[in-house]
Amino acid sequence: MRRPTVIIFDVNETLLDLAGVRSVLVETLGSADRLAEWFLRLLHGSLVANETDRFRSFESISVEALSAMAHRFGLELDSSRADEMVAAFRSLPAHPDVPVALDRLRRHGFRLAVLSNGSSIGIAMQLENAGIADRFDLVVSVEEAQRFKPDPAPYRLALERLGVPSGEAVMVAAHDWDIIGARNVGIGGAFVSRxxxxxxxxxxxxxxxxxxxxxxxxxxIEMGFPPGQ
Amino acid sequence: MRRPTVIIFDVNETLLDLAGVRSVLVETLGSADRLAEWFLRLLHGSLVANETDRFRSFESISVEALSAMAHRFGLELDSSRADEMVAAFRSLPAHPDVPVALDRLRRHGFRLAVLSNGSSIGIAMQLENAGIADRFDLVVSVEEAQRFKPDPAPYRLALERLGVPSGEAVMVAAHDWDIIGARNVGIGGAFVSRxxxxxxxxxxxxxxxxxxxxxxxxxxIEMGFPPGQ
Structure with missing residues (x-):
């Protein structure tokens, strides 16, 4: 991989800790252990939306996923509970290592960006609430491409916004599929094994x-300062 | 919906009971409650394969899903355990209502087909082991289209094989996304709320x-005999 100038971060699980929605899932579904299934339903729903040209917000799909699980466990889901989950999703804490690591990267001259499946407003609130909004030069939502990752469109959109060729960017994600999607348009990958x-x-x-x-x-950082610094 | 002449069935969960792989998941992951998560990982993996042009068999992706979960629970996955799961997946029992219902439909003149995300050999073994292989006029695997449902390609392939326009077919599935995919190419839908x-x-x-x-x-059947009968 060439030494990148821009680092593009995935958000959920990569920078922020999904465990922050666990308590709402416990209250709603009566079980502490449904977090992975809920997030997978959300991810699967996002790709079904891609496949069938039915783009809608990641938050909407997250509520549909919760609703499907509530039904499976024979529970009613009222809308205040759904709102609570979206609020929790927008208030996830950053993993403890994140703020310091981002600062270090900035000091070393890298431009930092975010590319998330969340809606524009959702991502903005997430980064603000996690206290890391000011670390990024650019925040891109898939919303504008109307296709969720790992479809090539949102990655291309991010590169266009950043004004860099794919070879100057690296995608940092805790999901293999996100990195495969980035690679498909020529972006390098870095995998966080959370x-x-x-x-x-x-x-x-x-x-x-x-x-x-x-x-x-x-x-x-060991790869050296980005070119032009 | 027009009265269909051909009924296309999804297989996993719709005709066959996934609970048949639960015991292998229990032995491998030490928990009785991972079936939904495993199947969702499998489904999500299939759509990531579509999105990134990395088609491989549903069985391969099912093993990758098991492997990811084993890792998450800090367990080693040996290949014999993976083989065991594929074997269990190929030996799922039919839901009890299935054989009689298929016979009734055949007696009423409907042509019956299967369209599954499984590999050709996988589907053939599933239907054989479940004792319902002889009920179908046609079995189609997504393998030939190299795209998993709900991508339009496998549905179009099935229609082509059946030699009927989309308006003469109905897709029976226990998954909303499967029916949405069928509808996208003009096939009617019937939802089994398992x-x-x-x-x-x-x-x-x-x-x-x-x-x-x-x-x-x-x-x-209440819609009457198919046209031409």
Whole structure:
């Protein structure tokens, strides 16, 4: 991989801790252990939306996923509970390593961007509430492309906004599919193996892999200052 | 919906009971409650394969999903355990209502077909082991289209094989996304609300909805004999 000038971050699970919605899921579904299933339903729903040209917000699909699970467990889902979940989703805390790692990367001259499946307003609130909004030069929602990752369109949109060729960017994500999607348009990859995140597709993992963002940051910094700095 | 001449069935969950793989998941992951998550990982993986042009068999993706979950729970996955799961997946029992309902539909002159995300060999073994292989006039795997449902390609392939216009076919599935995919190419829909299956997308559900295949069959039969019979 060429030394990147721009680092594009995924948000949910990669920068922010999804465990922040666990308590709402517990209250709604009566079980502490439905977080992974809910997020997978959300992800699957987003790709079904792509496949069938039915784009709608990630938040809407997250409520549909909650509703499907409530039904499965024979529970009523009132709209205030759904609102509560969206609010929790928009208030996820950053993983503890994130703010310091982002600061280090900025000091080393990298431009930082965010590309998330969330809506524009949803991402803005997430970054603000997590206290990391001021670290990014650019925030891109899939909303404008009307296609969720890993469709090529949102990645291309991000590159266009950043004004860089794909070879100057690296995508940092805790999901293999997100990195595969980035690679498909020529963006480099860095995989954060958060607890529960595992590289499980046949494509080889990136050379940059780390337990947390700080570890990824150190590896990127070791590649030297970005060109032009 | 026009009176159909051909009924196209989804297989997993719709005709066959996924609970048949639960015991392997329990042995592998140490929990009785991972079935939904595993199947969702499998479905999500299939759509990521579509989005990134990395088609591979549904069985391969099912093993990747098991492997990701084993990792999440800190467990080793040996290949014999993976083989065991594929074997269990190929030996799922039919839901009890299925054989009689299929026979009723055949007696009423409908042509019956299967369109599944499984591989050709996988579907053939599933139908054989469930004792319902002889009920179908045609079995279509997404394999040949190299795209998983709900991409339009496999539905179009099935129509081509059946030699009928989309308006003469109805897709019977326990998944809303499967019916949305069928509708996108003009095929009618019938939704089986198996326990745990709920219509949870904004599109309206089909007019034909039932708890089991027998209920769906009765409603189709009430529409009269197919044209030409």
């Amino acid at each position: 607890p529960g995140s595992v590289w499980s597709v046949p494509d080889p993992p990136p050379t940059i892999v780390g337990d947390d963002i700080m570890s990824i940051a150190e590896q990127l | 326990p745990g299956s709920v219509w949870s997308v904004p599109d309206p559900p089909p007019t034909i909805v039932g708890d089991d295949i027998m209920s769906i069959a009765e409603q189709l």
